[in-house]
Amino acid sequence: MLSNTATIIMGNNIYDWKIIETLAERHPYIVALLNNTKNYACTGVIIDHRSILTSGSCVHPEPLYAAVGSAIAGQRTNDNNIFKIAYTKAHEDYFFELGRNYNVTRMHSNIALVFTVKPVLLYFSESAILGNYFESELRDKKLSTTGYGELSNALTVLQHQRYRQVACTNPKWYYCICGVESSVVTTYDLYFGEGGPVFYGDEVIGISSFPSGLMRLKDDVRGMSQMKKWEPLKQVGVVGVPFEKGQKKYGVSIAPAAMRSAGLIEQLKEIDGLNVKDYGDIEIPACHENANVDNMACLSLVSACNKSLSSKVTQVLKDGRLAVTIGGDHSIGVGTVDGHFNVNEDMILIWVDAHADINTNKTSESGSVHGMPVALLVKELSDYWPYLPTMDWQVPKFSIKNLGYIGLRSVDHYERLAIEKYHVPTFAMEDIEDHGIAKSINHILHLLDPENKKPIHVSFDIDSLDALEAPSTGTSVRGGLTLREAIKLMEIIHSTGRLRALDLVEINPAIGNDSDRKRTIEAGLCILKAALGFSRRGTTPRGVSDLPVQTHHN
Incomplete structure (x- = not known):
């Protein structure tokens, strides 16, 4: 499912941003986006091997690197954990509905994608990032955040979560914490900075951006939708x-x-x-x-x-x-x-x-x-x-x-x-x-x-x-x-x-x-x-959901 959806992401289809944030729920790895001096600039959420979701303002100016592991502001990180950014892409306005009595309007260009040259997700597949003690407990949860969060001007910390602190698997990491958040709507602006995940319960439903959104009362409706006037004419x-x-x-x-x-x-x-x-x-x-x-x-x-x-x-x-x-x-x-x-x-x-x-x-x-x-x-x-x-x-x-x-x-x-x-x-x-x-x-x-x-x-x-x-x-x-x-x-x-x-x-x-x-x-x-909408990737047959079944005649 990931590879198929990732193919859609790499296209420029305006309807795929809901899919992008859905992927962010499944792969909530938090990374640092670094500037040309390799210092922290923004936060991002890995959603694919080379794709990182962040705030629209985080790509102006464009970051040059994505980093996993640890970093202290003003100091060089381990280059083995730094991935060069190939290019970025910003998106436009839309709104999403959070559930009972909540609605968020995201402002213009408040979401963006960052694409790395090398597959950054492989780093997480090959290294033990989560605290070992809670790894099995977190395996079936949607939220197990790993990566960067900005705690203060002087320090960038890895893996912040409010309730549980475990031993760090890397001695260079500071405040190595992981777990499951149960708040209603949390942007983590303090901990992760701009570009970090917005949580609804234990789900990643957006990206923190400044201003991060307008909250107002709304009927009990669940799901995400786009505020979009324009659609390709059929x-x-x-x-x-x-x-x-x-x-x-x-x-x-x-x-x-x-x-x-x-x-x-x-x-x-x-x-x-x-x-x-x-x-x-x-x-x-x-x-x-x-x-x-x-x-x-x-x-x-x-x-x-x-x-x-x-x-x-x-x-x-x-x-x-x-x-x-x-x-x-x-x-x-x-x-x-x-x-x-x-x-x-x-x-x-x-x-x-x-x-x-x-x-x-x-x-x-x-x-x-x-x-x-x-x-x-x-x-x-x-x-x-x-x-x-x-x-x-x-x-x-x-x-x-x-x-x-x-x-x-x-x-x-x-x-x-x-x-x-x-x-x-x-x-x-x-x-x-x-x-x-x-x-x-x-x-x-x-x-x-x-x-x-x-x-x-x-x-x-x-x-x-x-x-x-x-x-x-x-x-x-x-x-x-x-x-x-x-x-x-x-x-x-x-x-x-x-x-x-x-x-x-x-x-x-x-x-x-x-x-x-x-x-x-x-x-x-x-x-x-x-x-007019022809896809070089090909399209599935109209009205068909499965491959034809072989029939055997005696």
């Missing part, structure tokens, strides 16, 4: 946009048909619990009005397409579905974002692309509108545009403060100027190489939406992938995301539960050979599936 609406006039190469308009032929709808329907509706391709009305704007090719056609698309995306969202739009070139981002903004004005936009697409007609070198959609959308740049005939339907209302970039590696000079002028959160490829894709997207999400309450729109250009991963695209740039990084990116965004609109653009089946086309389309399918 209803999806797919819209095709066979449009290519935002750039100059033939072929990107046939991508929606190619994706459907490759099994797009069928593969999405195979994702557990997903309800998929194909809204078909949008109708692009003919535009007879000329739009003579310097350095903006085919503006009237781009405008007509995006006006129709905006209405369709709005319809899908009002139908209660997540809007998945298959382009088409990236000029269609004007329509998808405008349509989303009509429904969710507080949305944030993650632009995943090799290019920033924030040129105006005065700064663009190509004159192709697929390099301008962000500049057309954000209200902060509206004064940098001339009057645009046929575009009166689209008034820039989206704020650049709600925009973040992932994957940039081909940015024009004036685009970079705009990014820096407006302090747009940006993780270019060199930043992703330094920090990894998970930290990159999590940092952007935190900057744009620190309270985790805004709908997310992802506009994903297939050229954000390296050309080896997606060769069939019109403006490929070497040195991009791997497919694995792109999948992880979308899995993290899915795990927030807030994804409400997703664009996939710039797949061009007319570029390259059959192998190139297949590789690019398969990459696009993987990205869409990851965003």
Whole structure:
């Protein structure tokens, strides 16, 4: 059971935090989290071989080591008992119910996970940690605390419990005590410091954090639950946009048909619990009005397409579905974002692309509108545009403060100027190489939406992938995301539960050979599936709880 649940923990599923604290009940080993000088910083509860539960504030700044054994503040501990921390992950608000007349609300980011490089739990398996005298008595109890607790500024002690004191198995340990606590709700702030366990009776039901929670009267209800508004949408609406006039190469308009032929709808329907509706391709009305704007090719056609698309995306969202739009070139981002903004004005936009697409007609070198959609959308740049005939339907209302970039590696000079002028959160490829894709997207999400309450729109250009991963695209740039990084990116965004609109653009089946086309389309399918909840770990059969039984015939 532990190994199976631990696998769930290592994913980014927001519903697994109850499981995490349940594990803390079964493995209530208390350890010290140490800073860069190897002094006590916080307490943690081991819940898996490499996983430690602690307070959210204990990972800001991030601890560098987890220690078992003994330590005195200001002195170096035994390095054999110190485990290097690989990375940390904080969580968001939720509440849990303790039982009769108690309810605790945990504040924002007041819980976190720490992952060690080496399996720290093995130390407890191989060494006698509990006092031998009470070991057999404690074996069937949920609470047998071992590890660190802060007694004073000068001393860090091991294994504190109020009632019983036994001989220490290690002479370096101070106040070596173990046993079973029977108080109602005890945080042990005095003994274990921040990050230590919160007990309800003899069960670990939370992690101590400052402030540790709000206690108030409540009906007799037992269990833990999450205070969460957002959940991943299980209803999806797919819209095709066979449009290519935002750039100059033939072929990107046939991508929606190619994706459907490759099994797009069928593969999405195979994702557990997903309800998929194909809204078909949008109708692009003919535009007879000329739009003579310097350095903006085919503006009237781009405008007509995006006006129709905006209405369709709005319809899908009002139908209660997540809007998945298959382009088409990236000029269609004007329509998808405008349509989303009509429904969710507080949305944030993650632009995943090799290019920033924030040129105006005065700064663009190509004159192709697929390099301008962000500049057309954000209200902060509206004064940098001339009057645009046929575009009166689209008034820039989206704020650049709600925009973040992932994957940039081909940015024009004036685009970079705009990014820096407006302090747009940006993780270019060199930043992703330094920090990894998970930290990159999590940092952007935190900057744009620190309270985790805004709908997310992802506009994903297939050229954000390296050309080896997606060769069939019109403006490929070497040195991009791997497919694995792109999948992880979308899995993290899915795990927030807030994804409400997703664009996939710039797949061009007319570029390259059959192998190139297949590789690019398969990459696009993987990205869409990851965003909509497909699990690389696999899922159990629906409605089946056991393996099939063999039947023998005589």
